[in-house]
Amino acid sequence: MSIVITGIGTVGPHGVGTAALAAALADGTNAATELEPVPDFHSPSAHPRYLGRVDPAALAPHLDPRTSRRMSLPSRLAVVAARLARADAGLEAEHFEGHDVAVCLGTAFGPTDFTIRLLDQIRDKGPEAASPFLFMESVANAHAGQVALDAQLVGPNATIVQREASALSAVAQGVSYLASGRCELALVGAVDEIAPMTHGALERFGALSSGPCGRALDAARDGYAVSEGATVLVLERDDTAHARGARVLARVRTALRGNDPTASAVTWGDGAERLGLTLRLGLERAGLTPFAIDRVVSGASGSRRGDRLEALLLRQVLGDTPPSVLTPKAVTGEFGGGFLAAAVLAATGADFGPTPGFESVDPELGLRPHDGRPLERARTVLVSSLAAGGAAAWLVLEAGEA
Amino acid sequence: MIMRRAERPNNEMSKADTVHARIKRVIVESLMIEGLAPEEIGDEQALFGEGLGLDSVDALELVLGLENEFDIKVKSDQMDKSAFASVNTLAEFVERQKRAAEAVATPDE
Amino acid sequence: MSAPVHASASLAPPARVFVTGLGCVTPFGIGVEAFARGLASARAAFDDVTLFPSAGHRTRLAGEVRAELGPALADLAPRVKRHLSRTDAFAVLAAREALSDAALAPEDGEAGVFLGSSTGGMFEGEEFFWRLRATGGRARVSDIASQQHNGPADAVARAFGLHGPLVTMSSACSAASMAFEAALASLRAGETDVALAGGADGLCRLTYAGFNALRAVDEAPCRPFRADRAGLSLGEGAGLLVLETEAHARARGARVHGEFLGAGSSCDAHHMTAPKEDGSGLALAVEKALADARIGPADVDAVNAHGTATPLNDAAEWRGLTAVFGERVRELVFLPTKASIGHLLGAAGGAEAVASLLALRAGCATRVPGEGPLDPDCPARFADAAELPLAHDATILSVNLAFGGANAAVLLRGVRP
Structure with a gap:
């Protein structure tokens, strides 16, 4: 049996959609912008800081306010990427209804911003003031749940957390679900936001590059640059992809x-x-x-x-x-x-x-x-x-x- | 047991600000409903299900907002579904809670 | 698309997978025997929470692990002990016990690690965050090193030098059972021959205040499936199994605690926190587990229920199980483990699997703590007044439901002594 990728959706600092990212890769341009230090989280030193941000305005056309009302940023990112991937793969509601579609998303840090807001409420006003909304969206699997809710996907719903390996681990888990007959189709990928606390913690660890991009493999490399965004792929078995006449972007050999x-x-x-x-x-x-x-x-x-x-x-x-x-x-x-x-x-x-x-x-x-x-x-x-x-x-x- | 919270000054609130208007503001603000003005919510409009499409978590968030706004404390077994039907029923609910809170704050000797 | 739900790659039965080791840390203490004694005592392990102030919450109770972790960890290498959160420590202690129980030496090093954790080292993350806020950013960087969700799984793999697949499943309350499913698929596919699987989660302010905000906690100890149940009690700990392919277990003459028959998972796609009222999402996961195990509903003898004791959960769970088992659901022996140790969130399925295997070992479901009338809307048959007999080789279904609508079901079968 062979597993194929039939759709891709991506949202990141380069914009919404695959074309913007492809253009940046072809030109070799990084899209990180400067980040003002955030009190309590960043050290007071005055060096420049960078973050690959997603422009919230770019997400707006892809999400109506009613759907996104209670969503954290990572949930919004994941839902938009999943919608783009489904569209790219030519999937309609008929391909989901009554079918076993898995969601398998990797995240390194989960919904940190909502978590911090909830902890601030608890700290400043006591547990009585804790918001049910924030708690609901503070769990690491909230974005996977939102992606399933958005398209009524009833297959296995998994969230994998393994730092820099989260994305490929999530793809591997989706491949495992497909190969073992645990689903017919899988939306797999990764999503992350970089909250000020995360950025500050990585900086304290000396993990971050001093410039806007990480100098991969370079003798003078001094850390990586971080980005927010989401990518979702549609995975299916080649027989089901063939049966519905889907275009195959790539095969997952292993x-x-x-x-x-x-x-x-x-x-x-x-x-x-x-x-x-x-x-x-x-x-x-x-x-x-x-x-x-x-x-x-x-x-x-x-x-x-x-x-x-x-x-x-x-x-x-x-x-x-x-x-x-x-x-x-x-x-x-x-x-x-x-x-x-x-x-x-x-x-x-x-x-x-x-x-x-x-x-x-x-x-x-x-x-x-x-x-x-x-x-x-x-x-x-x-x-x-x-x-x-x-x-x-x-x-x-x-x-x-x- | 219903406990009254520490007194909180009801600042920046005009006398004309009715209970109904305050409830509508709480709905829009605490439920993060974008693009809806408080005054667009009708007093009788259904809040849950087909109306504004709110659900059980919204109800909890709404109670939290109302507790803050009106200085009341709502016990879980008082969260009667019928109280959340509309702004009108919520206003009655808030008035009931306030009376109960005052009754506890000034107990009979 | 017209592929059947279970289009297996081959028609041959998949490789059998055995449970050859058990390990846990629970509110009853460190180790499987402490857990067994606690379950047999018919007393619940709840007490006033001491890790953080409980003022302002609807309850003061939790199933907290009070055992001292330091001495238990003493013989581990310093590089392993660095940056361990409480949750990481629970996982490492449970893993050490499970490996030792399975008579597997660390130099066997090929094993995979599949662990569920919902919050990882959140407790330590909160401490760090509090200090940042209190000091305007002056907190030691090493204090946040242990707060990651992948901390428990990483720590286990590091402590025992394991090179196999390393997977942290963070699917809230279904995380451990979904980790079992992932491990099972990996073992059957030949990705690894041995897996440490289960879950670990520690108490933290976030979940304690969060469930409080959802008005999902009971002031008193939780009472699953009773008519007057009023919410859950939180707990903490870890529960891990050593899972092994039949070929690997036989080749080394391993002692077998039971067989891991199958697993399945599904999503409600209905609501972020509330289960589907008809339990149909859970029913789908159970049906998938049965198909995966190639058995039918009639082959199941007992259910280790999710049984959080929220009014909504237990009723939905009963309806979902009724959809699968029909009237027979009333004959199944229910094991409401949470009545003893509370809800261990991402570790729940792990500790509950250990509890299931302990019940099979004992040949009975021990008396469930708590009292009060049973609920006619979900009349689960559990050991209320007296223990209920279970065959040593009975088949137990264990289920979990989670935020985000994630449902998971696993099937375990015991062995005759």
Whole structure:
């Protein structure tokens, strides 16, 4: 059995819809803007701060106020991305009604802004003042529930939380539901907002880049840049996709998961060798060898330790001269699902321009991200994401119909 | 037991501000209903189901807003569904709660 | 689309999956035997909450884990103990017990981890946030390190050096049971041979005040399925199982506690907090679990109910189960675990699976704490006045319902001693 991607919807700092993101990837432009420090959350130091924000006005045409009245930002983002994905896949109500459609969304942080507002109410006015609305939307699975509610999707409704690996882990879980017959169709993806508290906490940890984009794989990289947004994909079995005449964007050859137990709770470990074995064994189970991989979409983001682990893992599995490595997080930022959308675009043969922020190869990493020259269309794309804390998730995507 | 909250000054409220008008404002503000002016809500208009389309969580949020606005404390078993039918029934409900609260605040010796 | 709901990839029966280890931390204390004793005592584990002030809430009660965690964690490596939230610690302690019970050494390292958690280290996150607000931003950065939802699963994988799939399922009150389902699918697909699965959640202000705001808490200890039930009681802890493919378990001669027969999940797509009144969303999850296990409703002997004791939940649950089991629903033995330990949210399904396997081991459903008349609208048969017998190899259905409309059902079968 083969599982295919038949629709994509994405919302992020580059705008609403796939075209805006594709254009940014082709040009190699990052859309982060400056963020004013927020009292209590940011340190008083005066350096510039950046965030890839979603313009709320851009969401408005896609959501009527009645539907979104009680929704947190991540719920709004997820519902809009899911609507775009359904439309892109040509799915109508008839494809849902009486069918088992799963929702499987990854999130690194959940609805932090509503959580903070609720905690402020409790702190300032006592628990008597706690708002039922805010609580209802403060649970990490609220956005998955809202996506299901919006389109009456009665299949498994899952929310996966694994930091930087949340998006690919959620895709892997959706693939598992489909492959084991637990649903007929799945909406999978990732959503995140970056509340001031989250931004401030990542800054305190020294996780954030000093510039507007993370300098993926660069010798002078100093952290990643963060973004808000959502990406939702429509996954289905190839027989059902074929039966309804759906256009196939890409095939999911396999979805793999693992862990690096050398990681601490807050950063990446150094277990590239053992992670490499997990990845190689996974490829083998799918009937693939590393030689089949002719493009890599790497989760390298500009993180010191994260990019080091990623690069050593890729060289471990693919050798010292791997195929072209795309690092779309330099454009999309970390979190918010932009990376997942870029990975699918890579499999569909979209253009990728130069990697913003990259200047010189780190000798320890020995990997150079794509420089913008035209690439042949890839047949087999390895998508890799390693998370702080240890989680790992990979996809192998194959080009859809030419 | 109904407990009266600490006294709270009813500032910036004009005498002309009727209970009905205040309830309508609470509905729009606490339920975050965009694009609806308080005065557009009819006194008899159904709030739940087909009317404004509110549900059980809205009712809880609304009670919280009314508790704040009118300095009352509503027990769960007093949240009678019929009280939430319209602005009119809510106004009666609020008046009842206020009388009960005053009765507790000045108990018979 | 006209594919059947259950179009399995192959017609051959899927690999069988066994439960070979149990571990838990509950309000009764650390460990499975403390939980077994607590359940057998027919007393509830509720007391005044001490982690944070309960003033201003409709109740003061919670099923709090009072056992000291420090000494229990003493022998873990310093790098494992760093940045552990209470919830992470519950998960690590339960995992250690489950691995030891299964006689699996950490160097077996291939296992996957599938854990449900609804709030992870939210309690520590709140402490950090309070300090930020109180000091205008001067709080130690390490204080927030443990507040992540993925903390418990990550900590377990780190503590025992596990390389398999690492999955945190954060689907509110169905999280642990959905984690079981994810683990089962992974084991059957050959992604891993061994999985630590279940859930962990700690008490925090957010959920304590949140359920209070929804007027869903009872001032008194919760009373599932009783006529005068008035809401839930919150609890905390972790419940984990070692799940293993038949081939792997047999090859190493593992002792088997039971068989994990199947699982299914669904979404109400009806309301963000209230269950569908007719219970049809839950019924769909149960039907999917039965199909997954290749058994019928007649094969089920007992139900570890979600039974939160809110008026709405228990009635909806009864209607959903009636839709699947018909009149036989009155013969099923109900295990309302929450009457003893409260609602463990993302850990609920995990602790309830351990409770189910303990009932099968004991050969009976022990007396349920609390008293009061039964509800004619949901006349669940549970051990009220006296314990009820259960065969050691009986089949138990365990269900959970959650915010966002997520429903999950798992099926466990015991073994004869």
